[in-house]
Each structure stands twice: as structure tokens, then as C-alpha cells.
Amino acid sequence: MAGTRALRVAVVGAGAFGRNHLRVLRELQQAGQAVELVGVVDRDPVAVAAASERFGVPGFETIEACLTAVGGLDAASVCVPTVHHASAAAPLLAAGVDLLIEKPLAASLADADLILELARKHGRVVQVGHLERFNPAVTAAQQHLHKPMFFEAHRLSIFTPRSLDVDVVLDLMIHDLDIVLSLVASPVREVRAVGLPVLSRKVDIANVRVAFENGCIANFTASRVSTERVRKLRFFQPHQYLSLDFARQDLLMIDVTAAAGMDPAMLAALAEKAQQGGAHPSAGLSLKKVVVELGEPLRLEIESFLKAVRERTRPVVSGEDGRAALALALEINEAIAVHAERAGLRDFM
Numbered sequence: 001m002a003g004t005r006a007l008r009v010a011v012v013g014a015g016a017f018g019r020n021h022l023r024v025l026r027e028l029q030q031a032g033q034a035v036e037l038v039g040v041v042d043r044d045p046v047a048v049a050a051a052s053e054r055f056g057v058p059g060f061e062t063i064e065a066c067l068t069a070v071g072g073l074d075a076a077s078v079c080v081p082t083v084h085h086a087s088a089a090a091p092l093l094a095a096g097v098d099l100l101i102e103k104p105l106a107a108s109l110a111d112a113d114l115i116l117e118l119a120r121k122h123g124r125v126v127q128v129g130h131l132e133r134f135n136p137a138v139t140a141a142q143q144h145l146h147k148p149m150f151f152e153a154h155r156l157s158i159f160t161p162r163s164l165d166v167d168v169v170l171d172l173m174i175h176d177l178d179i180v181l182s183l184v185a186s187p188v189r190e191v192r193a194v195g196l197p198v199l200s201r202k203v204d205i206a207n208v209r210v211a212f213e214n215g216c217i218a219n220f221t222a223s224r225v226s227t228e229r230v231r232k233l234r235f236f237q238p239h240q241y242l243s244l245d246f247a248r249q250d251l252l253m254i255d256v257t258a259a260a261g262m263d264p265a266m267l268a269a270l271a272e273k274a275q276q277g278g279a280h281p282s283a284g285l286s287l288k289k290v291v292v293e294l295g296e297p298l299r300l301e302i303e304s305f306l307k308a309v310r311e312r313t314r315p316v317v318s319g320e321d322g323r324a325a326l327a328l329a330l331e332i333n334e335a336i337a338v339h340a341e342r343a344g345l346r347d348f349m
Helices: 016-030 045-055 063-070 082-094 109-122 136-142 168-184 264-275 297-311 319-342
Strands: 007-012 035-041 075-078 098-102 126-129 150-156 188-196 205-212 217-223 230-237 240-245 250-255 286-290
Touching: 007 016, 007 063, 007 297, 016 035, 016 045, 016 075, 016 297, 035 045, 035 063, 063 082, 075 082, 075 297, 082 098, 082 109, 098 297, 109 126, 109 319, 126 297, 126 319, 136 168, 136 240, 136 250, 150 168, 168 205, 168 217, 168 230, 168 319, 188 319, 205 319
Parallel strands: 007 035, 007 075, 075 098, 098 126, 150 217
Antiparallel strands: 150 230, 188 205, 205 217, 230 240, 240 250, 250 286
């Protein structure tokens, strides 16, 4: 990218997410892209020292120290715990820095609105880190979208001690909430939900049914106490059934017209077998594995963010998109609390 000024970028937060952002930014810089990794910030002196040494960049314990020392900072990834997103974003936006903020956008709608207000006031780009939007299988599915009417999302994970500052809805399910909101493009009409804490003090497993104004229905299941890892999204639309596997980055499409009269559960079973390489098209059944160009979602996300910063355009996942996903997640948590009260589960919450 000869002749293009390198964007000066820092990463705020040296935890697992922050280190991944540092890695990708360093890889992009080494690949000759117009980006320069200029600093890492973390209030933990041990963590910031380790990240500084590993990635060969100056380390700072405060955002203010980074802004003073670096000068001319163009953009930053905010990878601190969710409860600190607003307090980290505020001084950066005021200093004229464009932000990629890890999901969820904030811990509350008030904090989310503060971030968006500051972004508008200072004319800054804010992209939210819903990286599954950049999963190549999702990109491929968007090309075949015409009128989705039923979604089934499963996101199951083995328990780890990370991200326990938020519940499973804000930790895992929010990925699928964001994707479905972007695909349906209709207001939410009704939310029903149930959830329980299992190994932490917050809800670790949840099942949700969302009805949209246009008649679409979406079922979501998320667990961070599973014995297996599952990340799948299936949806029906007129004449088609699509099955998406986030981990495999593949997409299977079944022509439902050719399979008229077939039970939906059977279609799902066929899609499951096909994605595992074990199913063959039946007579009169049109089953197609869509070509997907594989790629690392985080790298694609960061490249998209840098493009929005450079061109001053609306990011693929805007701050408003992040707020919408957060609003739905918080509504789901309220529905879980109402259900717990009604079902006499308060002692378990």
C-alpha cells in the first residue's frame, strides 16, 4: 500500500482478547499493510510488561500515559472487561481516536449511549467486535438471503474462567443475536427466556425464543458449561433451508421445494450429516454445499475496521448495531429474571 500513511493503532487491554488483537495487528504490519502497532495499555503491570515484550511495542498502565507518549494515535482496540468499556472509550474518543470495541458494546444501555454520543460529538468511527459477522460462512449465507422466517442457533462452550464478569447471554449468545438481527431486519415483538447459573454466579445456560414483527421466529440456546463445543445457525426461508457451521466455516443449502413434504427435523438431520461428510442427496432432494472462502474472522474484522477508519465510512458492525444487540440481550436477561420469579427459581439465581 505504497503512498498510504500507516494508521497508528494501540490495544487497550492485554488479556486473551487483547493479545489476539495485538497478534493480528502485528501480522498486518509485517505483511506490509498500512498500519503501525504503537502501544499496549493495561493497568496490570505484569500483563502489560509481558505483552510489551512479546509484541515489541511500548507498554503503558493508563490510557492517558499512552496518549501522551504516542501522540497522533489514529485508532485503538478496546479489549478491557465489559464494565470498563465506557470509561476506556471516553478519553480515547475525546482525543480523536477511532475505536474497535470488543462485544458487547457496554455493560448497560446508558454506557452504550454515552459511547455513541461521544463518537458523534467527536466525529469518530466506532465498530463493535461482533467478529462472527465476519465469519466467511456468514458472508456466504448473506448472498443467499431473501426472507428468513425461522432460525435455530446453538452456541455451546466448555467452561472456562474467562469473561465471568458477564452472563452467557452477553458472553456467547450475543454473537447470534447480532447476526439474526442483521439478517431479519425487523423489530422484536416478544421475548421468552429461561436461564440458570451453574458454575458461576451469573446465568451460564439459557434458552430464548424471539418473535419479530415480520413473523420471523428465532430460537437461541447458549451454554458455557457444555461438554462439547458447538457453534451452529440454521434457518428456513421460502424454498430453502440453510445450515451454517461457524467453527468449520461451511454452509449447506437444501432446496426445500425439491424436498416438499419432508419433515423439518429430517432436513436438519440431513444437513448435519452432510456437514460431517456423511450424507448423500436423496432422490428429489437438492443439497448443495456452498463454496466458502476461508479466513480468520478476527483478521477480517480488524481489516474492515481499518478500512472504515481510513475511508471515514460507516463500519460493517456499527455502534448502533452493537447497541441493538445489547438492548436485546438485556431484554432477554430481564425475561430470564421474570421466569425465575414465576417458576420459584430465585434461590438458584
